[in-house]
Amino acid sequence: MADTKTPAGRAVHPAVGSSSGPLNRRRTRKQVRATAGSGRMAALLVSPTLLVLTIVVLYPTLMALNESLYGAKGLDPKTGFISDTEPFVGLRNYADILGQAGERFWNAFWNTTFFTVVTVALETLIGVAMALIMHKAFRGRGLVRAGILVPWAVPTAISGLLWRWIFNSDGIANALIGHQVLWTTEGFHAKVAVIVAEVWKTAPFIGLLVLAGLQVIPKEVYEAARIDGASAPRQFWHITLPLVKPALLVAMLFRCMDALRMFDLPYILIGAQKHSVETLSMLAQHEASNVRFGPASAYSVLLFLYVFLIALTFVRLLGADLIGDVGADTRKRKGRRLRIPAPRRKEVTA
């Protein structure tokens, strides 16, 4: 892919040279801002997305929020029928989750957190390694690139079944390690099984996005670094990593969001109600499947808050890298880091 891009890069970069440099940079930005009335323009560009998301998500979410304030329908002992209406219970569902069902909730909470931290960390390592290897030119790269899509392309339910088969008591995993581990029973090994399956499936997600991030780095940057005599690890730490960092962070953010809501995989691979692998989504699912939509929604809302908090932290901590020059405060804080690529770019183009 890099070769298709190079001519464009060559064609345009010289032109950049004449107008680059921090000073010019700032001025260009101001000009853009001044000429466009960018607020209105932005509103125009952003509103379709917001509109669609409002319709698709806001409505059901508000419904779910409302639902979480209602209890399960009661049974009339005389007629034997369940009443048609759900009683309004206020925050009772939340109180029950944190009180009565507290032990189960916190167990699921820690499982969810543990899975998220471990899988995202492993996926990042493996994904970045994959991307670095794939970024090198070699024959058949297109084929290999399509090949690493495979784990991500296999539907989750199917990959759950596949791994359940692999981790069966008579399965290939036990045959390979030559020792019978009962993976699907309670215990740490069940967690391991879930992590292995999850990392396999989603490392390519990070790998692909990082690879794309690598491919849009102008080649000249590396050339300059090589002229500078930077060693490979130094190149990686000081050039590659900072430049792909936004793509990597976004990939990690989405992985975190997904991992926090993990459901199918532990459910299919290990089974329902196994303490070792029970996640928050599984608790919500358990309530919903027993027709207690109120408590189910309450679990979802709690999970949502947790996910939201993590996302907010991500955006706060890494705002400058992810979104760019948002507030002046972030720019000051992140200034040093942001500037690293810029002078190099200048060297390159000068």
Added chain:
Amino acid sequence: MTLTEKWRGGLLYAGVFAVVAYCLAPFYWMLVSSLRRTSDIFDTSLLPSSVSFENYRAVFDPAQGFGRALLNSLIVAGITTVLALLLATFTAYAMARLEFRFKRLILTLIIATSMFPVVSIVVPLLKLFTDISWINTYQAMIVPSMSFALPLAVWNLTTFFRQMPDELEHAAMVDGCTRGQAFRKVIIPLAAPGIFTTAIITFIAAWNEFLIALSMTNKPAMQTAPVAISKFTGATTYETPFGSQMAAGVLVTIPLVVMVLLFQRRIVAGLTAGAAK
């Protein structure tokens, strides 16, 4: 060619091999399992003792409607991807290039919307779609899919666009391009690998969506591939149709990969074409 370079070459191929093995070994197991006869499905030999296509025949049994299901998946995931990418491109451009208030808030909101667990929105959505008679329609699957496709696309495109130095665009505008032309002719071609990857990832995410697709349809002619797979069974209620499910898994995955291979060059070439001029 120095020794170190030879070493490096060797190391690269070892790395490539490791990546391929990592990604494809479990898939190979899926393939092998799908080629076993039902009676020796519990085998753990690395090659099937006798290759059988009975599982594939089972999948393409006309009663399963699997071909139709693949087509439905293609339509749903395809439209979702195109729509999401289109809307996301505008939004991502604004995010990457324009200065305006509440940017961070909007980006946070966009990602927040994709976070609500589907189990909890499926019943309200179902009620809504029943009221407006959207049951058994493509839009009933496409519209909810936007809830995860759009944030994914917006965020990724924003980072890729941001990675482009804005001097490029400015230079083009100095040359007489309008802002839109500059964006289309300079930024899009340069960000092509990013756009393409975003498209693939969005497409696959939509392709694999299950719960919504299952709930919004009750006609076989409208079901998507993951839904169709969930309906495979063995010859009796208790028998696990593992073989045919694996066969279906292979059949769902391979077209995706082939498609990516075919489009890889063409789309990127198309996107890049503008810049050469």
Added chain:
Amino acid sequence: MKTRITRAFQCSAVLAAAGLLLSACGSSGDDGSGQTGATSFEGRGPITFVAGKDTTGTLQPLLDRWNKLHPKEKVTFIQLPTDADAQRQQMIQNAETKSDAYTVLYLDVVWTSEFAAHRWIDQLPEKQFPLDKMLKPVVETAKYRDGLYAAPSTSDGGMLYYRTDLLKKAGITQPPATWAEMKSACAKVKKLPEAKDMSCYAGQFQKYEGLTVNFSEAVNSAGGTVTDANGKPDVDTAEAKKGLDFLVDSVKDGTIPKEGITYQEEDSRQAFQSGKLVFLRNWPYVYSLAGKSEIAGKYAVAPLPGLNGPGSSSLGGHNLALSSFAKNKATAVDFMKFYTSEESANYFLKEAALAPPYTALYDDQALVKQYPYLPVLKESILRAVPRPRVVQYGDVTAAIQQEAYAALNGSKSSAQALKNLQKDLQQKYAAQ
């Protein structure tokens, strides 16, 4: 508004204190209006039949026959996922949205109470179905609080599969009727050189619905009960403990192989077929499949063993129910009668080996010749104890799996597990 919230809070606080979450608060709504007896069924026209995939290829021909006879009241098949939980989920979603897409539902026997109590399905006129010709335990699965809410269609009962060749070689002529006999038979068989690596027995002990089935069978076979007919639990008893202890001790002493706690139906069938087990508890479907495996001709079936004599099976099977929100209910009832007639049951048994609800078919010589296990199955079903018939079946089975699994994997003593289970079930029962 404020008073409403406070009241709701007080109300639920009291209930929660008593370990309840349900009832009272909700009963202020419209309760029991309408359906006290069987409603009259009106409307004729096209209907749908909703079930998991027809695994046998026998369903469509039957539907075709109906459609040919009733061209203006055609029935369309709506196929649900294979997974039973997913089927139930779809049916509930359909009911929650009060959709008329589903007409006749193919219900697992354990869902009857829940669907009836929620009024997702209509009460049926008993007189229109030949219930007196059916096995009584099967009819019971279709009832809720003495009302008929479903038409029995197929049944299922557990049986003991055993290796005739090995037993004979070890000099045992009769299949075991008690657990002790089974263990001693195993001891003899395992002295044979070809059987020295075999395990004795397995059922389904993974943490899923199958564990509820196997646990209930063990408890019932030792003379205990899990719940009575109304769902009142009585499981913390000496008898129940003997039942659970049989399973727990068997896992401990290796009678049940240690991977047994990962077995579902198929894993245990596989173990039996590949010669790893002498005895297996499983459903009738194994009979013909094992005939195509390496142990063909070397096995037979017997009733499940128990503590002091033959044990009792749990009941499986499916019933037909009528969705409350459907149109054309008159057609639907006719279709249900057609589908559950003795003639259809005969057809399903002959062509698809589905166990019929009709007593007479089990004694039909031609059929017995085709399916030698029929007499054993009849005995199994007649002695069967239904799984707890409660509205919140999902919670009850979850509690059973929870405690039984803890006892099996050794993290709790069986006494403790039963004590906890009794407490859990008591809470749920009181909440009804």
